[in-house]
Amino acid sequence: MYSDYVKSDFRSFxxxxxxxxxxIYYVNGAPHLGHLYTSIAVDILHRFMSIFGESYFSIGTxxxxxxxxxxxxxxxxxxxxxxDDMYAPFHQLMKVANIQYDSFIRTSSEKHKSNVLHxxxxxxxxxxxxxxxxxxxxxxxDEQFYxxxxxEDRYIKNSKRKVAKIxxxxxxxxxxxxxxxxxxxxxxxxxxxxxxxKSLIGPNARYNEVIGMLEARIPDLAITRSRFSWGIxxxxxxxxxxWVDALSNYxxxxxxxxxxxxxxxIHIIGKDILxxxxxxxxxxLLSTGYPMPKRIYAHGWWTVNEDxxxxxxxxxxxxxxxxxxxxxxxxRYCIMRExxxxxxxxxxxxxxxxxxxxxxxxxxxxxxxxxxxxxxxxFGETLTINDLEDQDLELLKNWDECLENSFEAMKKQQxxxxxxxxxxxxxxxxxxxxxxxxxxxxxxxxxxILAVGIECIKRLALIIYPVMPGSxxxxxxxxxxxxxxxxxxxxxxQKALDKPSGLFNRI
RNA sequence: UGCGGGAUAGAGCAGUCUGGUUAGCUCGUCAGGUUCAUAACCUGAAGGUCGUAGGUUCGAAUCCUGCUCCCGCAACCA
Numbered sequence: 001m002y003s004d005y006v007k008s009d010f011r012s013f014x015x016x017x018x019x020x021x022x023x024i025y026y027v028n029g030a031p032h033l034g035h036l037y038t039s040i041a042v043d044i045l046h047r048f049m050s051i052f053g054e055s056y057f058s059i060g061t062x063x064x065x066x067x068x069x070x071x072x073x074x075x076x077x078x079x080x081x082x083x084d085d086m087y088a089p090f091h092q093l094m095k096v097a098n099i100q101y102d103s104f105i106r107t108s109s110e111k112h113k114s115n116v117l118h119x120x121x122x123x124x125x126x127x128x129x130x131x132x133x134x135x136x137x138x139x140x141x142d143e144q145f146y147x148x149x150x151x152e153d154r155y156i157k158n159s160k161r162k163v164a165k166i167x168x169x170x171x172x173x174x175x176x177x178x179x180x181x182x183x184x185x186x187x188x189x190x191x192x193x194x195x196x197x198k199s200l201i202g203p204n205a206r207y208n209e210v211i212g213m214l215e216a217r218i219p220d221l222a223i224t225r226s227r228f229s230w231g232i233x234x235x236x237x238x239x240x241x242x243w244v245d246a247l248s249n250y251x252x253x254x255x256x257x258x259x260x261x262x263x264x265x266i267h268i269i270g271k272d273i274l275x276x277x278x279x280x281x282x283x284x285l286l287s288t289g290y291p292m293p294k295r296i297y298a299h300g301w302w303t304v305n306e307d308x309x310x311x312x313x314x315x316x317x318x319x320x321x322x323x324x325x326x327x328x329x330x331x332r333y334c335i336m337r338e339x340x341x342x343x344x345x346x347x348x349x350x351x352x353x354x355x356x357x358x359x360x361x362x363x364x365x366x367x368x369x370x371x372x373x374x375x376x377x378x379f380g381e382t383l384t385i386n387d388l389e390d391q392d393l394e395l396l397k398n399w400d401e402c403l404e405n406s407f408e409a410m411k412k413q414q415x416x417x418x419x420x421x422x423x424x425x426x427x428x429x430x431x432x433x434x435x436x437x438x439x440x441x442x443x444x445x446x447x448x449i450l451a452v453g454i455e456c457i458k459r460l461a462l463i464i465y466p467v468m469p470g471s472x473x474x475x476x477x478x479x480x481x482x483x484x485x486x487x488x489x490x491x492x493x494q495k496a497l498d499k500p501s502g503l504f505n506r507i
Numbered sequence: 508u509g510c511g512g513g514a515u516a517g518a519g520c521a522g523u524c525u526g527g528u529u530a531g532c533u534c535g536u537c538a539g540g541u542u543c544a545u546a547a548c549c550u551g552a553a554g555g556u557c558g559u560a561g562g563u564u565c566g567a568a569u570c571c572u573g574c575u576c577c578c579g580c581a582a583c584c585a
Contacts, residue, residue, distance in 0.1 A: 023585065034585035041585095169581080204524050209511075270585035271511095300512095301585070303578095311583050337533095340521070344512075344579095351519075354534065362547055370544035377543085420521080420532075434549045439542075450543095502545055 002385045005393055006489045013407055013485065015053035018294075019261035020046050023269050024060035024105060024249050027086035028067050031093045033302050033309065033317035033335070033347060034270065040332050041299060041341060041415060042268045043099045047466035048410045048418070051485040056261055058253030059094070060105030061087045065242040066140060069230035079230050083108055089320075096323050097332070098469055103253040107245055115252040116232050116245055122288040123223075123244075128182040134222050137162065137171035146171055147219075178224040178238065186283040187218050193282075193292065201278055202297045202413065203342035206271065210278045218279060247281045251290075263291050268413070271298040297413045300344035309347075317347055329468035330356050330504060333419070336467060341415040353507045359423065365503040367430055368460065368475060371453040372500040374438065382479050382495045383451035392452045395432045398425050399459045403488065406463065422463055429456045454479060458492055471503055 022042040046057040063083040072082035137146040151162050162171050191214040201207040224238040231239030254261045269277050277296050304315045334355045339345025402425040409417035438449040461475035480495035
């Protein structure tokens with residue numbers, strides 16, 4: 001009996017509370033595939049853990065800095081007006097991509113500004129700042145100073161220029177009075193902490209990078225700028241360094257519940273901003289007396305047809321077009337399947353199309369369709385699971401394993417493992433249908449097999465909810481089930497079925 | 508020079524941190540089966556000395572060392 005199986009096999013899944021963050025996106029350009037990817041990844045992690053426990057998800061836009069100010073000037077636009085315009089498509093993207101954030105922070109908002117000043121004052125009170133005049137090579141493009149050994153002469157268009165070795169950006173000798181943060185003071189503390197908490201930074205390659213940076217020693221950090229004014233003013237004609245401003249968004253996002261969430265802070269970032277999140281930010285938190293992040297996980301970058309995605313190559317993948325063309329659920333699924341979360345990956349329309357047709361239409365959509373259409377034709381309503389044969393039990397246990405393995409994987413941000421687990425159990429279910437061949441069976445047996453089948457469809461819908469919420473809800477509505485993981489073991493009630501329609505369209 | 512990433516069947520990847528049964532998966536190819544299903548599904552087969560040379564080990568794709576090759580390091584930028 002199904003009830004015996006449930007009694008003997010019931011597992012309760014409970015996740016730790018988490019505050020999960022996506023980066024805030026710099027509004028100095030239009031959203032592209034990378035922004036979409038990061039947002040979806042965090043959304044999936046958030047939705048998944050929300051099923052089992054508490055999760056809070058923040059995202060937003062980074063709107064300050066010299067480059068934004070310059071772009072606005074170039075466009076003859078008042079800066080606030082300019083960032084309002086630039087912010088809009090990012091915000092719109094959240095809607096069309098079905099990103100279910102709890103908090104969207106704009107760094108130019110009053111709420112954020114006052115929060116940053118509060119954070120700033122804590123920093124000044126910590127005794128970890130000092131005034132000094134900065135003499136050094138400044139690259140406007142990088143918004144950053146470089147030391148003497150970090151610059152070199154290079155010939156650009158036949159003229160000799162000093163440039164930063166790392167970025168190649170032109171530098172100028174600058175002297176400016178600014179406030180410094182004693183970052184170097186935290187060098188060893190961070191190193192020690194990370195060596196004791198190896199799983200704090202992932203994937204492993206990124207962990208090694210951070211250890212390398214710390215072992216090479218980190219100098220103090222200039223945390224004010226006076227060359228431009230588009231930022232949060234801290235007096236004396238100076239503005240707060242954009243990264244202090246930007247990183248503080250995570251505090252702003254928590255609002256009045258900082259104490260409640262901050263212990264459980266998980267940062268999902270792109271690999272380019274690892275240093276800021278794994279070194280600057282934790283040091284700032286230590287200085288101001290906040291706890292350390294629980295996890296920092298950096299994902300990889302996209303190439304497009306093996307080329308780097310770039311405006312000059314003209315191969316930037318435009319997220320709105322993508323969603324328009326394939327639909328949001330296929331996009332969410334495919335771009336997460338396309339790369340192991342943490343590695344780099346390549347995008348191509350050919351592979352996208354192939355994946356939609358094979359995995360979504362042929363495997364997932366087809367399973368749902370064959371079970372529901374058959375049941376609809378034969379019985380006209382959903383079936384309540386009751387008696388079980390060994391093979392039925394085995395299949396249900398496969399689904400339980402899938403849930404458990406997915407859960408374990410997602411605790412470690414292994415989104416690709418979760419999706420692979422789901423795919424595997426769906427294949428098993430297709431095998432089961434073929435093996436039991438209900439179309440050849442007598443009525444009672446047919447009913448039993450289809451009841452098991454529908455039970456699997458229900459579980460399928462529940463488990464794909466984080467990655468394809470729209471499709472999940474569509475299935476659940478057809479079979480009359482609420483989207484709650486507690487329904488995993490709860491048998492479906494009888495409900496009249498309509499003629500099922502396809503879940504995904506072949507391309 | 509340097510820094511970082513990579514090298515696993517025709518293609519795309521997982522596995523490498525925490526060494527251990529015949530190295531997995533998807534797509535593609537070939538041969539069967541099936542008809543409930545959006546010509547979808549299922550079974551089977553071919554195809555890899557896990558870049559290379561050493562080392563550690565009872566045992567290495569996995570750890571260590573040398574080497575080769577590929578990619579990125581102007582800007583936008585997750």
